[in-house]
Amino acid sequence: MDFKGSDTIPGPRSEDHLPHTTTAAAKIVIVGGFGVGKTTMVGSVSEIRPLTTEETMTQAGIGVDDNYGSESKTATTVAMDFGRIRISDQVVLYLFGTPGQERFWFLWNGLFEGALGAVVLVDTRRLEVSFEVMGRLEERGVPFVVAVNTFPDGPRYPVEDLRAALDLQPEVPIVECDVRRRASSRDVLMTLMRFLHALALSRSRT
Amino acid sequence: MTPPQRQRRQPVPEPPEGPPQEDGKDVERLYVISGADGERAPLDLVTLIVARAEPPSSATPEQTAVLRMCRAPLSVAEISAYLSLPFSVMTVLLTEMLAADLVQARAPIVRQKIPDRSLLEAVMHGLQRL
Numbered sequence A: 001m002d003f004k005g006s007d008t009i010p011g012p013r014s015e016d017h018l019p020h021t022t023t024a025a026a027k028i029v030i031v032g033g034f035g036v037g038k039t040t041m042v043g044s045v046s047e048i049r050p051l052t053t054e055e056t057m058t059q060a061g062i063g064v065d066d067n068y069g070s071e072s073k074t075a076t077t078v079a080m081d082f083g084r085i086r087i088s089d090q091v092v093l094y095l096f097g098t099p100g101q102e103r104f105w106f107l108w109n110g111l112f113e114g115a116l117g118a119v120v121l122v123d124t125r126r127l128e129v130s131f132e133v134m135g136r137l138e139e140r141g142v143p144f145v146v147a148v149n150t151f152p153d154g155p156r157y158p159v160e161d162l163r164a165a166l167d168l169q170p171e172v173p174i175v176e177c178d179v180r181r182r183a184s185s186r187d188v189l190m191t192l193m194r195f196l197h198a199l200a201l202s203r204s205r206t
Numbered sequence B: 001m002t003p004p005q006r007q008r009r010q011p012v013p014e015p016p017e018g019p020p021q022e023d024g025k026d027v028e029r030l031y032v033i034s035g036a037d038g039e040r041a042p043l044d045l046v047t048l049i050v051a052r053a054e055p056p057s058s059a060t061p062e063q064t065a066v067l068r069m070c071r072a073p074l075s076v077a078e079i080s081a082y083l084s085l086p087f088s089v090m091t092v093l094l095t096e097m098l099a100a101d102l103v104q105a106r107a108p109i110v111r112q113k114i115p116d117r118s119l120l121e122a123v124m125h126g127l128q129r130l
């Protein structure tokens, strides 16, 4: 890395600086299978230009290239895009659009551990690509809402059919959205917050 | 038309740790996460980092860049993105800077069994303004 002699110092634009009073950040994850609209959603609600954090890993024994009798190793870079919303002078919220393949999640230490909750995006043309992700969230106890990203050529199922197909408890919200629109994506996040709020109420009663 | 059917899963008491060994594929990290004392850095993607000082003359170019961009609080994820450094490399670098008192870390808000209602209300309020 060579920053010397360069007039472009990396970092946020001045309008993207968080106030000094910001004491803590919270995060939400946006998950779902391949191509369901995770990146689009992060981009449409973020107040900053979406950014990408990368992780590099080695993968052994793939594409078996043992011409030299040695084990082949390829380095793969996995990217995760994220955005940010300022909540108040004290709190900032980060949204992470996870990679579609679950086996890459462990690369980011703590990605799911502290997340307040998750948005599971589904595409009705390929509902099953988001099944694995939902199972993982259930196993880890991460509360989630389901957002149906409506593609024009996707089948439209009645919400109760979807609930049955996704095997979701009656209280888990299912909402339709168009992740290309900020207001629509915002409403999905609002649904998640209301759901978490209701969860807080019911859990504090027991 | 009938949609495909999923089966709900139950929470597992001990979430599986480390890389899943799916398909018998051997997946490992290229970078080993360890701080100066071999401890795993307690840094989250959204831990906020704030500079405590101007870059000392002994600072490396990376440290100087971090100190410049962290004059205002910035998450580890953002620093990693702006410097184009893998997250795990970033946490090692920041762990060293924390140990040297060059930066301060502000711990993230994490999920609790009973969500914090006042926080959620603040978030809803913030989202409404969006």
Ligand SMILES: Nc1nc2c(ncn2[C@@H]2O[C@H](COP(=O)(O)OP(=O)(O)OP(=O)(O)O)[C@@H](O)[C@H]2O)c(=O)[nH]1
Pocket: A032, A033, A034, A035, A036, A037, A038, A039, A040, A041, A097, A099, A100, A149, A150, A151, A152, A177, A178, A179, A180
């Ligand atoms: N018609 C329509 N197209 C959409 C919508 N949302 C996303 N798309 C398109 O669908 C494609 C996939 O969207 P992405 O946001 O890249 O999906 P992703 O989940 O990030 O995909 P991966 O990261 O590859 O798993 C893009 O070409 C989007 O423009 C939508 O609501 N309606």
Ligand SMILES: [Mg+2]
Pocket: A038, A039, A040, A097
């Ligand atoms: Mg994407």
